[in-house]
Amino acid sequence: MDEPSAAILLFQVAQSRNFIHDDLVPAFSAALTALGVRNELFETTLPAIDAADAADLSAVDALADRLRGRYTVCAYVRLWSEAVFQRLRAQLPGVTWIYLGDPRVAFPGTTHAFPLTQVETFAAVTRAVASGEPVTAEMFQLPHSELTRAHAQDNLVRIGVGREQRPDRPAVVHGSAGCAYGQSVLENPHFQGVPFPSEKVVLRGCSFCATGGIPRRPSGEVLASVLAQLDNLIDHAPETARIQLNDQNPFPYLVQFIERLGERAAQPMEVLIETRADWFLGSMAVMERALQTAERHGHRILLFLVGLESLSQKELDLYNKGVTVEQNERTVLECRRLRRRYPKSYSDTPAAFGFILYNPWTELTDITLNLDTAERIGLLEFRGQLTRAKLRLYPDTALFYKAKHEGLLADRFPYEAMDSARRYGYEAEVPWRFQHAATDRAYGIHDAMFRVVGRHDEVRMLREIVRFLERHPGRVTEPVSVLARDVVRSLGSRFQQIRHSSPGERPAGQPRPNANANANPSPRLGPPAADDRDAWRRVAESARAATTPAEALRAAGFEAPDDLPADPPALPPDPLRVEVPRLEVLAYEHGLKPALYLTLPRAEADAIAARFAGHHAARVDYLFTYDAVTDVRGRAPAAPGEGTHVDLFLSRDAGLVERARAIYEDPRGPSQHLAEMGAMLGYPPCCVEAFAALPDRSNNTAIRYAALARTRQLGLPFAPVLNNLFAYVLPSFPCSYGCPRAVAQAEAVLELFAKEQPETVATIRRALARPVLFVDHARLVVLEGARRDGDVVRYGRAVGGVSPTDDRAVRDAFERAMGAVLSRGDGLRVTDTAIEVLRGGERAAWLPRRAPGLGLLAPFGL
Numbered sequence: 001m002d003e004p005s006a007a008i009l010l011f012q013v014a015q016s017r018n019f020i021h022d023d024l025v026p027a028f029s030a031a032l033t034a035l036g037v038r039n040e041l042f043e044t045t046l047p048a049i050d051a052a053d054a055a056d057l058s059a060v061d062a063l064a065d066r067l068r069g070r071y072t073v074c075a076y077v078r079l080w081s082e083a084v085f086q087r088l089r090a091q092l093p094g095v096t097w098i099y100l101g102d103p104r105v106a107f108p109g110t111t112h113a114f115p116l117t118q119v120e121t122f123a124a125v126t127r128a129v130a131s132g133e134p135v136t137a138e139m140f141q142l143p144h145s146e147l148t149r150a151h152a153q154d155n156l157v158r159i160g161v162g163r164e165q166r167p168d169r170p171a172v173v174h175g176s177a178g179c180a181y182g183q184s185v186l187e188n189p190h191f192q193g194v195p196f197p198s199e200k201v202v203l204r205g206c207s208f209c210a211t212g213g214i215p216r217r218p219s220g221e222v223l224a225s226v227l228a229q230l231d232n233l234i235d236h237a238p239e240t241a242r243i244q245l246n247d248q249n250p251f252p253y254l255v256q257f258i259e260r261l262g263e264r265a266a267q268p269m270e271v272l273i274e275t276r277a278d279w280f281l282g283s284m285a286v287m288e289r290a291l292q293t294a295e296r297h298g299h300r301i302l303l304f305l306v307g308l309e310s311l312s313q314k315e316l317d318l319y320n321k322g323v324t325v326e327q328n329e330r331t332v333l334e335c336r337r338l339r340r341r342y343p344k345s346y347s348d349t350p351a352a353f354g355f356i357l358y359n360p361w362t363e364l365t366d367i368t369l370n371l372d373t374a375e376r377i378g379l380l381e382f383r384g385q386l387t388r389a390k391l392r393l394y395p396d397t398a399l400f401y402k403a404k405h406e407g408l409l410a411d412r413f414p415y416e417a418m419d420s421a422r423r424y425g426y427e428a429e430v431p432w433r434f435q436h437a438a439t440d441r442a443y444g445i446h447d448a449m450f451r452v453v454g455r456h457d458e459v460r461m462l463r464e465i466v467r468f469l470e471r472h473p474g475r476v477t478e479p480v481s482v483l484a485r486d487v488v489r490s491l492g493s494r495f496q497q498i499r500h501s502s503p504g505e506r507p508a509g510q511p512r513p514n515a516n517a518n519a520n521p522s523p524r525l526g527p528p529a530a531d532d533r534d535a536w537r538r539v540a541e542s543a544r545a546a547t548t549p550a551e552a553l554r555a556a557g558f559e560a561p562d563d564l565p566a567d568p569p570a571l572p573p574d575p576l577r578v579e580v581p582r583l584e585v586l587a588y589e590h591g592l593k594p595a596l597y598l599t600l601p602r603a604e605a606d607a608i609a610a611r612f613a614g615h616h617a618a619r620v621d622y623l624f625t626y627d628a629v630t631d632v633r634g635r636a637p638a639a640p641g642e643g644t645h646v647d648l649f650l651s652r653d654a655g656l657v658e659r660a661r662a663i664y665e666d667p668r669g670p671s672q673h674l675a676e677m678g679a680m681l682g683y684p685p686c687c688v689e690a691f692a693a694l695p696d697r698s699n700n701t702a703i704r705y706a707a708l709a710r711t712r713q714l715g716l717p718f719a720p721v722l723n724n725l726f727a728y729v730l731p732s733f734p735c736s737y738g739c740p741r742a743v744a745q746a747e748a749v750l751e752l753f754a755k756e757q758p759e760t761v762a763t764i765r766r767a768l769a770r771p772v773l774f775v776d777h778a779r780l781v782v783l784e785g786a787r788r789d790g791d792v793v794r795y796g797r798a799v800g801g802v803s804p805t806d807d808r809a810v811r812d813a814f815e816r817a818m819g820a821v822l823s824r825g826d827g828l829r830v831t832d833t834a835i836e837v838l839r840g841g842e843r844a845a846w847l848p849r850r851a852p853g854l855g856l857l858a859p860f861g862l
């Protein structure tokens with residue numbers, strides 16, 4: 001007889017924000033060893049569903065090579081892909097396959113399927129296989145084992161794929177098993193008339209979950225157990241840096257747990273907790289005490305999961321969730337408040353709050369409601385991939401039987417991307433279809449967009465798709481490809497804007513500028529669309545309405561620290577402040593440009609026209625308006641010699657001026673001739689093209705954000721001579737702050753000017769070669785003495801008074817508020833979700849982003 005032995009196969013997805021753990025599997029393995037069955041755990045990491053190498057199953061082949069000839073029994077746990085299973089089966093003939101889980105989701109070809117707790121059954125089957133004896137029915141009647149403790153993973157073999165490694169999983173400490181939330185589904189009107197079987201269905205708790213309705217163990221018992229597990233962990237795995245508390249309600253013992261950690265742990269630890277919104281809100285005092293305790297001992301707490309599920313009350317009721325939208329909203333706001341209040345102990349590791357955008361009954365109105373509220377409360381800070389979130393349906397849940405009853409189960413999902421079990425590496429789920437064709441099309445169109453454009457501003461794109469479908473209700477039976485094409489057409493130039501407003505995207509073949517920065521992409525709250533004039537108007541209004549430093553920061557898009565002083569001092573004035581003359585006049589004068597185009601106050605225009613009296617000129621008078629905060633400009637026609645400003649076009653070439661005049665007289669206006677005008681003025685064609693593609697060219701702040709975003713997307717260095725955030729060397733907007741053609745033009749102009757005023761040019765160069773924390777035209781600060789330190793920008797000090805805005809009140813209020821924050825440290829880390837100020841290696845201030853999503857660090861000179 002062969003010695004009984006088995007391989008236990010675990011699978012993971014190379015995916016960030018993944019908090020799935022398999023801690024009971026090592027416990028199973030240890031229990032099996034105790035029964036005399038040799039076994040090994042093999043953990044294989046597979047590519048994510050939408051990774052470029054998604055089809056690469058080489059890791060599966062590598063796994064088969066490790067198993068071949070060594071094991072006659074292989075068990076798999078939590079596998080989402082039948083293709084993976086069948087590939088292994090084909091490569092390992094003669095193996096007895098056991099699925100450790102619900103037999104109803106075992107793949108065809110599985111020899112036996114039973115839960116993880118049937119350790120004795122597993123041992124008996126393995127022995128029978130090893131000795132060539134038959135497997136008997138009695139073996140399946142053997143008693144179950146209790147697997148509650150985490151065990152060291154001594155016999156774990158990890159098989160990775162590609163460069164992406166499975167993120168380190170935390171150690172797990174178990175509190176009270178299951179979930180004590182137990183509202184009955186049978187009292188919920190959504191489930192009236194749904195026939196449920198008499199067993200194998202959970203009818204208490206949330207309708208999509210199979211762990212509800214389990215009473216908590218006595219609190220003293222749970223406390224003693226979690227502290228014992230913690231002690232055991234610290235004694236046997238002192239290198240542990242993260243602990244996940246496996247308990248839906250850790251608050252009864254959280255403070256004691258953190259206190260014990262403070263007494264015993266020799267290094268900083270991160271404690272991961274999860275809960276429901278109502279339990280969280282009801283435990284605020286405990287949470288704060290736990291955070292204070294953690295802060296004292298240098299530990300951190302990450303609320304990695306709150307099961308919000310939806311921001312539509314109709315959907316929450318369908319989920320039998322027992323919470324309101326208001327509670328969910330308050331939870332997000334409270335989390336943000338805690339993060340602000342306890343920057344040292346509230347962990348900034350990205351969380352993954354529970355959220356379901358799509359279920360079989362979802363309507364377009366639910367999508368809109370969810371997206372609007374999510375954006376308003378800044379949910380993206382706590383939950384990524386919002387627009388892909390869909391219900392996973394499992395056979396022992398109430399929702400499964402409702403979907404079955406209503407004919408909404410399917411053999412396959414209508415779109416492959418809906419297989420979120422495969423996407424995230426959960427247990428294989430039951431496919432379903434949408435009841436409403438419009439929702440089906442919304443998902444399908446957005447999926448098509450994902451496949452074509454990759455990462456993008458998902459919330460905006462989906463909202464536009466929903467709007468399109470609401471405007472064209474008769475088209476929901478048309479093919480997704482046709483609808484997707486028409487959505488793109490209806491968006492016009494806004495499509496490119498939405499497409500490019502994700503920070504993660506980069507053109508094909510471009511190297512990843514900072515691989516680490518993209519390894520764990522976070523959603524970014526971006527500025528309003530350039531053509532969303534109402535939003536920009538609100539930006540300016542809230543900046544002007546701010547009366548306190550905290551309001552000034554919030555108006556700029558940052559949550560303010562609680563302890564901001566009421567009247568912080570002004571920033572030191574910029575010692576390099578220098579008036580940059582109109583260098584394009586110099587360039588034209590010296591023949592670097594074929595024509596000169598200026599927009600000037602009337603008196604100045606008269607002076608320039610007089611200076612070039614011998615040249616040909618075309619002139620348009622107009623009334624100029626401008627918002628001094630956002631630099632959104634407006635113009636209205638004025639009679640010659642009247643109005644406030646003048647467009648002046650000068651050239652030595654009469655033909656050019658005639659053409660310029662004809663363009664001005666064209667009733668469609670000069671915007672229809674941007675390429676031609678750009679060429680006449682000698683602007684780089686790439687910059688003209690980028691400018692022409694903007695949906696609104698009157699918003700100078702949005703134009704700068706577009707150039708900042710493009711520079712980051714292309715991974716280009718920020719050229720100081722193109723720094724136009726507070727002064728201009730070139731009169732035109734560069735397509736990016738690294739555009740080589742624009743750099744060449746700016747250098748040529750500065751060299752020319754240096755012949756006349758070398759010291760001024762040296763000062764201009766030094767002034768421009770400094771990083772700028774840019775919010776908009778009125779609100780920016782410059783960092784002096786800056787250098788890079790990894791992903792942190794170290795600085796000597798921040799200086800102010802740099803913005804040339806006419807709205808000094810807004811400028812000064814912002815500078816005082818931001819100065820108060822920056823003065824706490826010497827380092828700045830600007831991410832897509834927050835601004836972090838560091839003093840040395842310690843966090844000194846933490847400003848999470850909020851609407852309107854402004855604020856970027858332009859790293860000129862670094």
Ligand code: SF4
Pocket residue numbers: 178179180181204205206209210211212213248276307
């Ligand atoms: S979803 Fe969460 S709150 Fe609802 S029953 Fe399951 S564990 Fe409890």
